[in-house]
Amino acid sequence: xxxxxxxxxxxxxxxxxxxxxxxNPFTGSGAPAAESSGGAAVPEAQRxxxxxxxxxxxxxxxxxxxxxxxxxxxxxxxxxxHALGPGHRKTLLAGYFAAQPASVATIVGAxxxxxxxxxxxxxxxxxxxxxxxxxxxxxxxxxxxxxLELISLLVALGLGAGxxxxxxxxxxxxxxxAACCHVHALGQTGDDGSAHRxxxxxxxxxxxxxxxxxxxCPGVVSxxxxxxxxxxxxxxxxVAAGVSSGTAIVVIAAAFAGRGARAAAERALVRRAGALAxxxxxxxxxGAGLMLAFALRGLxxxxxx
Amino acid sequence: xxxxxxxxxxxxxASATAMAHPHVFLExxxxxxxxxxxxxxxxxxxxxxxxxxxxxxxxxxxxRDGRLDPTEVAAVEDGAxxxxxNYDYFTRVxxxxxxxxxxxxxxxxxxxxxxxxxxxxxxxxAARFSREAAVAQFDDTYYTAxxxxxxxxxxxAPDAAVELRxxxxxxxxxxxxxxxxxxxxxxxxxxxx
Numbered sequence: 001x002x003x004x005x006x007x008x009x010x011x012x013x014x015x016x017x018x019x020x021x022x023x024n025p026f027t028g029s030g031a032p033a034a035e036s037s038g039g040a041a042v043p044e045a046q047r048x049x050x051x052x053x054x055x056x057x058x059x060x061x062x063x064x065x066x067x068x069x070x071x072x073x074x075x076x077x078x079x080x081x082h083a084l085g086p087g088h089r090k091t092l093l094a095g096y097f098a099a100q101p102a103s104v105a106t107i108v109g110a111x112x113x114x115x116x117x118x119x120x121x122x123x124x125x126x127x128x129x130x131x132x133x134x135x136x137x138x139x140x141x142x143x144x145x146x147x148l149e150l151i152s153l154l155v156a157l158g159l160g161a162g163x164x165x166x167x168x169x170x171x172x173x174x175x176x177x178a179a180c181c182h183v184h185a186l187g188q189t190g191d192d193g194s195a196h197r198x199x200x201x202x203x204x205x206x207x208x209x210x211x212x213x214x215x216x217c218p219g220v221v222s223x224x225x226x227x228x229x230x231x232x233x234x235x236x237x238x239v240a241a242g243v244s245s246g247t248a249i250v251v252i253a254a255a256f257a258g259r260g261a262r263a264a265a266e267r268a269l270v271r272r273a274g275a276l277a278x279x280x281x282x283x284x285x286x287g288a289g290l291m292l293a294f295a296l297r298g299l300x301x302x303x304x305x
Numbered sequence: 306x307x308x309x310x311x312x313x314x315x316x317x318x319a320s321a322t323a324m325a326h327p328h329v330f331l332e333x334x335x336x337x338x339x340x341x342x343x344x345x346x347x348x349x350x351x352x353x354x355x356x357x358x359x360x361x362x363x364x365x366x367x368x369r370d371g372r373l374d375p376t377e378v379a380a381v382e383d384g385a386x387x388x389x390x391n392y393d394y395f396t397r398v399x400x401x402x403x404x405x406x407x408x409x410x411x412x413x414x415x416x417x418x419x420x421x422x423x424x425x426x427x428x429x430x431a432a433r434f435s436r437e438a439a440v441a442q443f444d445d446t447y448y449t450a451x452x453x454x455x456x457x458x459x460x461x462a463p464d465a466a467v468e469l470r471x472x473x474x475x476x477x478x479x480x481x482x483x484x485x486x487x488x489x490x491x492x493x494x495x496x497x498x
Contacts, residue, residue, distance in 0.1 A: 025392045025448055026385045047330040054355025064339045215490035222356025229359040
């Protein structure tokens with residue numbers, strides 16, 4: 001247990017060492033949430049795609065179906081590049097699927113839903129701000145983003161805490177000794193025939209999707225704004241779908257990274273019952289700790305801001 | 306145990322930190338106004354990407370004529386510029402290696418040129434230096450990605466040498482795995498007497 005707690009502490013310390021919030025400096029009403037010594041560099045490919053898509057959207061009326069299809073395709077490429085950078089809840093998904101074994105279908109479904117909700121949330125906020133509220137797109141999306149981010153972090157906090165508590169309880173209840181006497185990772189059962197593994201439930205998967213996807217994607221917001229400004233607002237839905245599809249590829253990969261790390265450790269230790277049991281506990285508790293640290297770090301950013 | 310530790314490490318490295326990543330891209334051209342002993346001010350021109358341009362158009366080009374008149378420019382300054390004072394306008398000025406405080410910007414203008422939003426403003430400095438003035442622009446929060454153009458200008462010091470150099474002491478790590486390509490550095494304009 002001591003080793004598990006040390007590992008969880010180290011993971012948390014590492015996560016807390018960097019800042020989190022993506023507040024819009026142009027429209028906000030305050031200073032940066034945290035000082036850092038970092039500078040910025042331009043991911044040229046991202047900007048190049050962004051402006052190319054902007055050009056296609058501006059000329060969509062004249063360009064016809066071909067221009068529209070190319071814009072959607074490039075939006076997908078932008079989604080991949082954009083999601084490869086920090087954010088998009090990859091930490092949360094990796095932690096979740098490291099903590100709780102799940103089927104391939106569950107992982108793909110949950111990660112896909114996260115990516116789609118991320119884009120749909122942006123579409124709802126942008127169209128809502130412009131057509132329903134008739135207000136500032138910049139201010140409305142920033143404000144809505146903050147509220148939705150807070151909600152998503154609270155959900156992530158509850159989800160991570162729940163999984164962590166269950167993992168700790170299970171660990172204390174079923175493994176009082178230094179080493180476990182039976183193997184039950186990789187879906188096997190113990191000598192007493194009981195299945196000790198905690199697998200994902202529909203409710204916790206839904207919470208994961210909300211925690212992961214509720215925050216509107218600013219890239220999608222920008223692209224929808226481009227389509228409205230160009231007089232082709234309907235095209236915004238298509239480019240949003242394109243960005244979300246690209247994002248989904250990366251997010252799914254992150255989810256599988258979490259699952260894969262756990263599976264690799266379990267496979268490597270399959271012949272060593274004690275180590276295997278420890279590995280399962282480390283990933284259950286460490287994965288939940290990762291989620292918890294992610295949520296706490298985000299909430300700490302709100303407190304500082 | 307080693308395998309577990311390595312797997313945990315791989316998991317951590319594979320999952321990105323949740324820092325802000327760029328949502329606004331801009332190209333920045335700066336001009337340093339100097340005299341024999343001092344850097345008087347920095348003139349800044351920012352040219353924004355299509356997305357931020359579109360959002361500002363939707364919010365502030367009230368008459369939808371594709372231009373920003375003085376009333377609309379004042380609204381842009383109030384709604385999409387003034388808060389940048391809290392971020393030092395993404396600008397760092399070092400004179401002889403010593404960082405100087407950034408004061409409030411003046412002479413703000415905004416326009417739509419060739420489909421792009423352009424900001425122009427002046428950052429007063431009025432501080433003396435003897436050897437080197439260096440101006441960098443970057444967003445610590447990484448919400449905005451800024452590219453300095455290589456054609457920085459200098460006025461009032463005809464013999465000064467100007468170069469654009471990479472500031473290798475200021476690093477930002479922005480990608481999931483801390484590979485070489487994931488760590489980048491801002492450029493700065495350096496003027497030497």
